[in-house]
Amino acid sequence: MRDNMIDLKLKNLILLCKQTSNYEKLAFTFINLINNKLNEIGLKLGLAPRDPKNEFLNEYMIQINSFLENGVNIKFFPESLILTVHDCEIISMSHQAISKELIKKLINVYYEIRKLKIPILTFKKNFSLKGLSEGKFLFKGKRINSANFQESTDLLNLLILEEIQAKENKIRDFILKDHSKSDIEKLLRLKALKNLFEENKKSHFFSKDNLKYYFENNNLSSKLVKDFLLSLLILFSLMSLTILIELILHPILLSSLSILLFIFFGLTILLFLILNS
Amino acid sequence: MSLKSKNKKFQIHHFVKIIYIIGLICAIISLFLNWYSIEIRDYSSQLVLNLHYSMFFNWMKSNENISNNYITLPSTEAFSQPIIMIFLLILFLSFPFSLISNIRNKDRAFKLQNYSLGLIISPMFTFIMLIYFPIFYLIPYELYFPFIIKQDLELNLLIFYSIGPGYILQAFSFIFMFPYSMLIVRIVEIFSNKGDVMEEKIKKILNENQNRLDIDALIAEEEFQIEKNRFLKNSSLKKFSSIKSN
Numbered sequence: 001m002r003d004n005m006i007d008l009k010l011k012n013l014i015l016l017c018k019q020t021s022n023y024e025k026l027a028f029t030f031i032n033l034i035n036n037k038l039n040e041i042g043l044k045l046g047l048a049p050r051d052p053k054n055e056f057l058n059e060y061m062i063q064i065n066s067f068l069e070n071g072v073n074i075k076f077f078p079e080s081l082i083l084t085v086h087d088c089e090i091i092s093m094s095h096q097a098i099s100k101e102l103i104k105k106l107i108n109v110y111y112e113i114r115k116l117k118i119p120i121l122t123f124k125k126n127f128s129l130k131g132l133s134e135g136k137f138l139f140k141g142k143r144i145n146s147a148n149f150q151e152s153t154d155l156l157n158l159l160i161l162e163e164i165q166a167k168e169n170k171i172r173d174f175i176l177k178d179h180s181k182s183d184i185e186k187l188l189r190l191k192a193l194k195n196l197f198e199e200n201k202k203s204h205f206f207s208k209d210n211l212k213y214y215f216e217n218n219n220l221s222s223k224l225v226k227d228f229l230l231s232l233l234i235l236f237s238l239m240s241l242t243i244l245i246e247l248i249l250h251p252i253l254l255s256s257l258s259i260l261l262f263i264f265f266g267l268t269i270l271l272f273l274i275l276n277s
Numbered sequence: 278m279s280l281k282s283k284n285k286k287f288q289i290h291h292f293v294k295i296i297y298i299i300g301l302i303c304a305i306i307s308l309f310l311n312w313y314s315i316e317i318r319d320y321s322s323q324l325v326l327n328l329h330y331s332m333f334f335n336w337m338k339s340n341e342n343i344s345n346n347y348i349t350l351p352s353t354e355a356f357s358q359p360i361i362m363i364f365l366l367i368l369f370l371s372f373p374f375s376l377i378s379n380i381r382n383k384d385r386a387f388k389l390q391n392y393s394l395g396l397i398i399s400p401m402f403t404f405i406m407l408i409y410f411p412i413f414y415l416i417p418y419e420l421y422f423p424f425i426i427k428q429d430l431e432l433n434l435l436i437f438y439s440i441g442p443g444y445i446l447q448a449f450s451f452i453f454m455f456p457y458s459m460l461i462v463r464i465v466e467i468f469s470n471k472g473d474v475m476e477e478k479i480k481k482i483l484n485e486n487q488n489r490l491d492i493d494a495l496i497a498e499e500e501f502q503i504e505k506n507r508f509l510k511n512s513s514l515k516k517f518s519s520i521k522s523n
Binding site for chain 1: 404459503506
């Protein structure tokens with residue numbers, strides 16, 4: 001929706017600048033848009049934002065390219081695109097006359113860069129797999145028997161890594177053949193998932209996006225028992241509070257209600273200790 | 278063969294869901310039962326007057342012919358009828374929430390946020406009623422909580438104050454509804470996107486480092502330029518035509 005609004009405004013601006021032949025303004029606008037988009041991509045990948053004083057746009061694009069190459073073996077920005085950006089930037093900075101062709105190139109560059117959707121990869125733990133429904137492939141209904149747990153865990157780890165690698169290769173081939181930039185997001189998520197998994201090899205790998213596997217967790221019953229005890233705790237504390245208020249307002253009832261107060265209060269403390277143990 | 282393997286298909290969350298539904302039913306039934314009763318007997322255990330309070334019918338006497346000269350009752354209801362109706366509506370709406378929706382098969386946990394809100398309202402409302410009724414309605418009018426036998430020496434009467442089955446059932450309904458609601462809230466908390474925090478941080482850094490671009494201002498500048506050129510062109514044409522006519 002936001003992109004649609006920007007596109008409408010840009011269309012308006014292009015039409016108006018065509019009338020006034022003010023191509024410098026268009027060049028300035030698109031170069032700034034490209035700069036902002038590259039900054040956003042770089043930040044999400046974990047790079048520092050571009051330093052406009054010391055770094056050209058093409059240099060930042062080369063940095064992003066090398067990051068993606070190291071990570072997922074994909075070069076997103078082709079050499080021709082980087083050269084185009086370099087030329088456009090030089091021309092606009094040198095205040096030379098800006099032609100329509102240059103503007104067309106800038107518009108193409110901007111919309112090419114906008115196709116790249118990058119997830120936030122700048123935090124390692126609690127990584128959310130939102131949008132990646134392929135997470136289900138990690139578990140193929142294997143149940144781990146407590147007797148050969150360690151062996152099963154190693155085997156499962158190998159299986160999982162194999163699956164991730166296979167999936168990665170498949171998406172990479174698809175991107176290279178069809179030049180579908182939108183799949184790069186999936187590729188980056190898989191890569192981050194693999195890294196996360198390799199870091200946590202010794203502990204259990206917990207796929208957080210799939211609710212189905214949360215319910216197969218053995219600790220669920222103990223948590224529910226705790227919730228049940230918590231509800232009793234809340235109720236007994238409510239009862240003891242009510243009786244306490246009543247005794248404050250009507251002290252004459254102390255002899256009658258004190259035993260009830262002690263029972264409820266005692267139960268509250270007992271439940272509190274049980275829940276905290 | 279262990280119990281777990283025998284009951285492979287039996288899921289514990291189904292059990293808790295059933296308990297939740299029982300809790301809902303208890304809460305609905307409790308609204309129609311008596312929440313408080315006062316029994317007045319003489320020393321020979323003969324019943325003098327029996328008063329009950331229920332949510333829908335307010336205070337009722339067992340025998341309408343006998344007037345109540347013994348106890349001052351509150352003039353208003355504990356909860357007004359609209360509030361009771363809203364509570365009933367919430368309870369009835371929680372039924373489809375819990376019955377129809379199968380959270381186990383949901384892929385996107387963040388869609389459960391509304392679902393968890395819907396489920397947690399019923400126990401919360403129940404709890405509020407459990408607090409409000411004794412503390413703000415009974416105790417200020419010297420209607421004792423939970424059970425008291427009072428001896429009136431002047432009138433030689435025994436007055437039995439006690440909470441009714443409605444209140445007790447409401448308390449049970451809270452205990453039954455609580456675990457399932459907490460389960461859903463916990464799931465939503467675990468599975469909700471924790472990337473939001475980083476997204477905000479990135480937005481903040483971007484705001485500091487981005488070149489601010491007001492496309493609307495640029496459009497306005499160009500439009501002004503076009504208008505200005507048009508005006509200048511028109512005024513120069515007018516001048517030219519006036520010079521020519523002279």
